[in-house]
Amino acid sequence: MSKKNGYWLNALNIRPNEWWLVKKLFIMQFMQGAGIAFFFTASFTLFLHEVGITKLPYVFIYASVLLWVTGFFYSRLEHRYEIGKLAIIVTVFIAVSMLLFRLVFAYANGEWFLYGMLAWFNVLYLLNNLEFWGLAAVLFDVRQSKRLFSVISAGDIPAKFIGYTLALLTVEYIGTINLLWAGVLCMLASVPFLISIKKSANLLEHNHANHGHQKHSDHKITTLAENFAGNTLIRRLAIITIIVSACFIIINYAFYAGIKEAYKDDVSLARFIALFMAVSRIIAMGVKTVLTGRLISRLGIIKSLMITPVIMILMIIMVLIVRTMPGNEKIIFYLFGATAIAIDILRSAISTPVFITIMQPLPTHERLRAHNILKGIMDPFASLFTGLLLLVLIQYQPHADLTNIYYILLALGILWIIGNYRVNKEYLKTIINTISSNYFNLQNFSIDDSDTVKWVKEKVVSGTEMEVINILKMLDATKSVLFNELVVSSLQHASEKIKAAAIQLIQQKNIPVEKDILLQVLANNSSNVKASALQTLCKTGVDYQLVLPYLNDVDASVKAAAITGLINYGDGIAKETAGACLQQLVHSALPADRINAAGILANLHQYNSGWRILQMLPEADNAVRKAVLMAAGKTRDSLLLDQIIAHLVTDEPVALQALFLAGENALPFIKSTIADKNTPQLLQEKLIYLAGRISGSKAHELLIGLLTNKKELYKPVAKALFRSHYSTDRGPKFYLEGIARELLAHSAAIVYMQNVLLQNKDKYQVLINAMQIELCDLRDALLNIFAVLYDREKISKVRTAYNTGKKINILNALEIIEMLVRKDLALHFNVINEPGEIANRMAELHELYPDPFFKKVEQVLINILADETWSYHYWTMACSLYTAGQQQHNVGRTLVEKYALAENILLRETALFVKLTS
């Protein structure tokens, strides 16, 4: 591709691989737009001249009926034919109908023909819209649609400009009706392009007619109406469509009424209409081709949608202000003309492409239906509604006082803005649902009537285990006043499991229980239940003589519960006896006893158990050492935490668990271990995840600090922050956005590096793949940061979408990013992470990161191997060394020597290989 072409594609926001299709669609729309323009000029001029503006509302009403019928037949045909074939059929039909009007004109007398012709224009306009947008909707995905719809739809604007200009120049000589010949020729000229698009684009993949397995067999308006009612996004879009169309029709009506007053003879009238149309089309084209795509990308959906109604409201307010001053009729006329032009331009240049973009996340068949509903049903509604409204106005104000029209437009403008907000809200929901529809909502649960209370009370004693557990869970979750009573009642349940669960709840929530009930439980049940009951009993201040016999129980858990209960809650003698028992266990020759002792020590309050545990620590038996370390963690004693850290080398998994048990107290120790240069990277990562699991403000402080001090650990730190359910307040938000910017710049650098390597793909495939893994990791880290910054749940959907690997899901995910994440971050993220060929994204990337830096493969390799800010995977560094060796790239002796001494075996071995072979 030439540089010049590249410049234009860049200016139009088109990627090289999309150009052929965009070009064909543009030309096709150009031809069809010109055809429609010729038909409109002829029919409208003839109507205004022969019939008059006050009869125009009748045309709207007739057109509404015709439009419904057309929409009905179109939807039938759409199910029968694939979209490419249907587009050809429709185009030929339009050409034939124009030809018939021209031929019949010579024999037709009377106004009915002109009413019919102008109403038919609406049909042709609708068909052209349905066919063109239907085709575009299946050819492009949601991301492409944002960039390209404005460009491809701009094709009809130069066409209409040329059509109207030709009409302006020729109408005097050839007569208005002969413009229809030009219309027929233009329509037929578009057919070869349609055929070409049909042949080359993969339309079958998206074909509506081929969705045989989906249930939408009947082609009735009722089906469309069902869809209208069933899909909130479609419904809201449909309502806005009516409002937009009504505004457009009313403004035009008022403006044409003014024109009719100003231009009395038919030629000057036709010339003015053609000139007005030509000027407005050429401005619209400029806006559409250069601005719209970028505007939608930069502003987002909601702001783009607001442009048209806000401008309309402002201009109407200006008209109303000017009207209060006498002698300003001409200014009002021009102001209204400007409003008509502005709304016409903005509607076609911004509102329509944005509406189509909003529909893109819907499944293909639903998207086409939505399109039919909007164009085939709602446009006619708007036409009918406006026609009737204007008729009423004309009846009460025959002298065309437009005051009421201004107020109606203001009201419609406000409704339009409200509607836009509602559409935007639903758009986000639709994107999320498209990615995953498995939403789970907890239902509220409440018990208030006496029958239900009675039933629940019976169930906790006699129901199945599952029933009782569910009832207790629900009562707990809903903070029911019955909870405590029913937990105690469930101790009478026959199941040991239920009793154990109930005792645990009693302990956890300090539920008061009568001693007799606990003694009953103690006498009859399993060791598990007994142990829990003993502890609870001690807590209630029972006669300790009742507990002492259990100090010699054969069951270790019962014995431990008795010792723990008596030491924690007992008095002098009982406490001493229990302490002696514990000492026996600590010094026992049996590992099982020592394990039991460690468990007991962990649960003692105010017993100075820390030093006892410390004494137990030089322990040879693995199982005992594990129990002691866990006990050490539970005590949260700083002396013991130091010991746990020392055990990280030999007993890593247990030591990590013990640190977790120590909670926030362990954080200073974790921090210093991570900072220690001698700590292996893998252990650093595990400690970071551990800090995330500990959670809380201190853990978050530690993690946030690491993002600055240890940038190379950004991946585990971002993940840990996400996993710990961290959410930002104002300060860290700003800071984390800064970190995200740095990660994005690093991602961009990786894409640049990939681009350099891709110039010789076969040679560097291994390294390209490694860089892709780096890019995925960065994306994941960014998503973690976005999740803590913006919306955890929705960003998780983005991650899920990437995990599916499906392009359509990823594109929808990028939409979520655009809507949730700060604009500049979202733009950079999406350009870097959009699926598809890197070469196609380079132009956009150059705009964001103009200095490519990497020009040679050596630079890439050295950058990876020498970078000390960002840590690359060992794999990536090994691939760089390997590539340097295999492809004879000189990365410098120092770097190779450095890695020949690396701790990681993969790196060391590869570096030694390069050293030997170079």
Add this chain to the structure above:
Amino acid sequence: MSTSAGSQGLLLIEKVLLLKSLSIFSETPETILAELAPLMQQEEVEKGTQIFQEGETGDCMYIIFSGEIEIHKGKTSLAILQEKEVFGELSLLDAETRSASATAKTDCLLFKIDQEPFYELIEARPEVAMGFIKILCKRLRALNDKTALRGS
């Protein structure tokens, strides 16, 4: 793949690339395979050597780097496996008996991964287990689809 393999064997990086070229690991990131590669032990097997016998308890998987391996039940040949194919892979995760025998049809260069060091690796690097779980899920889904297709 052009390799540095000779009598010295493959480099670790080349072992990773070999693993990546196998269909079962084609979607596993190289960063995870880099953890697995050090466990690969090279074995040269002469033609006719029995690698394992039906009914034996399996505790390792094999990757064929070169040569052909016949999988058979008694004298009935079930499959001939070639370069870049694996056998016995489920034995990495469980210790069930081998359902068929494996014998070298030609001189072969194999890579063997034992179960025990694999378990140790999983303990230290859970992401390796996650990679394997993904592979198993994929196979399970494919099997479910196949069964559903047969059922319909």
